[in-house]
Amino acid sequence: MTRSTTRRELPLAAVRRLPRAALGFWRRSLRTRVVTAIVVLCALVVGSVGWMVTRQIADGLVSSRVDGSLAEARTETAIVRERLGPAGSNDFDPETQLRLLVETLVARGDAKGFEVVVQGPVGDGASPSGVRTTPQVDAASVPASLRRTVEDGEKGLAWTYTRIRYAAPDSGSGTPASQPGVAVGSTVVLPADGGSYALYYLFPMGEEQQTLALLRQVLLVAGLVLLLLVAGVALLVTRQVITPVRLARRVAERIASGRLEERMQVTGEDDIARLATSFNQMAEALQSQIRKLVELSRVQRTFVSDVSHELRTPLTTVRMAGDVLHDAREGFDPVAARAAELLQAELDRFENLLADLLEISRFDAGAAVLDLEDANLGDVARRVVAATAPMAAAREVRVQVLDDGVFMAESDVRRVERIVRNLVTNAIDHADPSGVVVRLASDEETTALTVRDHGVGLQPGQSGMVFNRFWRADPARARTTGGTGLGLAIALEDARLHGGWLQAWGTPGGGAQFRLTLPRRAGEPVTHSPLPLVPDDLRVAARRVPQPATTPPGGGAA
Incomplete structure (x- = not known):
């Protein structure tokens, strides 16, 4: 394997170890799990509330815009019909009368903020002469469903949501600009030719869209700030709770390593302070018991060592006497001879036991x-x-x-x-x-x-x-x-x-x-x-x- 191949494999190995290291950190850190759980729950709550608020405001804005658009279209249609009513069929030719109608509507639309599309004549047997619109407005902005409803000759106003398209491209984009809007349609009769013409009012909703975008941005920023504050508060709270627990763990580890004098610092009178007090009392009791056990073990080792050494002298004397009896057993009666043999065997076993006890005492004393x-x-x-x-x-x-x-x-x-x-x-x-x-x-x-x-x-x-x-x-x-x-x-x-x-x-x-x-x-x-x-x-x-x-x-x- 070349050196360059080894260098390439090192980052890959580090990346492979990263999930395992992250999982290990997640398991070991109680603070991380608590803070993460709190932040995730708060994010769900803030997201749900923000979505509900945005939805309610959006519905209110759209509903208000639709009501205003219908009222405006109804007023404009009434004005148009009122102006066309006194005009006779001989006053103007149809083309001139239609042009004047469109110019009037476009002028009013520029002043009041809506676009106009005029199409006609419409209806059965009519031959459409074309479509006239506010300059740069694409006639395709009127949905086909609204066209069919208006051309069917239904009374009153018909409306629907649409997207208003403009013939002029966006600056530098090269594509037609568009924005959401409300399309309202109605019909009027042109006296010059007696035909029905469809009037479509296109009310842009750009301001409402900007308002909703600004609202979403404000809610997003506010939500992020709130989550950061919640995370900070959670860190502060968990620090107050977990820090004493970590201190207790460290003290427990020191006690387990043999530093029996270690104790927790007690501050205040809350539950953590009472926990520290109880922990110190437990450590005191353990230290006392361990000291007693250590002292007892020391006494036992000393006793075994002393007894083993003290038994050597009488054992030597008994061994000498046993050897004499064992060597002279042939002159004894059978019962005495058997007793001498048993005495010799038990003396051997007792001597081995004494040697083992001395060896065990050396191990216990750490002298081996x-x-x-x-x-x-x-x-x-x-x-x-x-x-x-x-x-x-x-x-x-x-x-x-x-x-x-x-x-x-x-x-x-x-x-x-x-x-x-x-x-x-x-x-x-x-x-x-x-x-x-x-x-x-x-x-x-x-x-x-x-x-x-x-x-x-x-x-x-x-x-x-x-x-x-x-x-x-x-x-x-x-x-x-x-x-x-x-x-x-x-x-x-x-x-x-x-x-x-x-x-x-x-x-x-x-x-x-x-x-x-x-x-x-x-x-x-x-x-x-x-x-x-x-x-x-x-x-x-x-x-x-x-x-x-x-x-x-x-x-x-x-």
């Missing part, structure tokens, strides 16, 4: 640190499998590492080996005779290890609970491997200390799989895993049966 070095997880997995071989043989469970190769990760070997040992021993404890499978994989960013068993599996919702301290899927089930109940909890803390994931997946009757994902370089974020969390043989079945616990307890996506 990493001793980093480049390690091959394949070697770690094979060492763990070899160390747990007697346990697997006792339970008749086969444990195998399927993948050979180098799977490097910068890690604390001791802690990683403890994670793998906890996962493998847990899998042996719950596996069926089909065995336990350990798989490894790595890419440029992460290294992963999975431990798969085909035992009873996990019920829905238990995948996130297996890492809880002292949790067991079946509380009535005895620990056959002497576990303390803290192994997976310590393993999860070790994984988190490396910045990695430790995740669990299981299905009833289909077994379980645990996945450890570590960054290839310490400190780099883990965003994916080279191995799937759901086993390949059960991935299709897992899609059919919803599993709620696919989110890793240590963070990240499954």
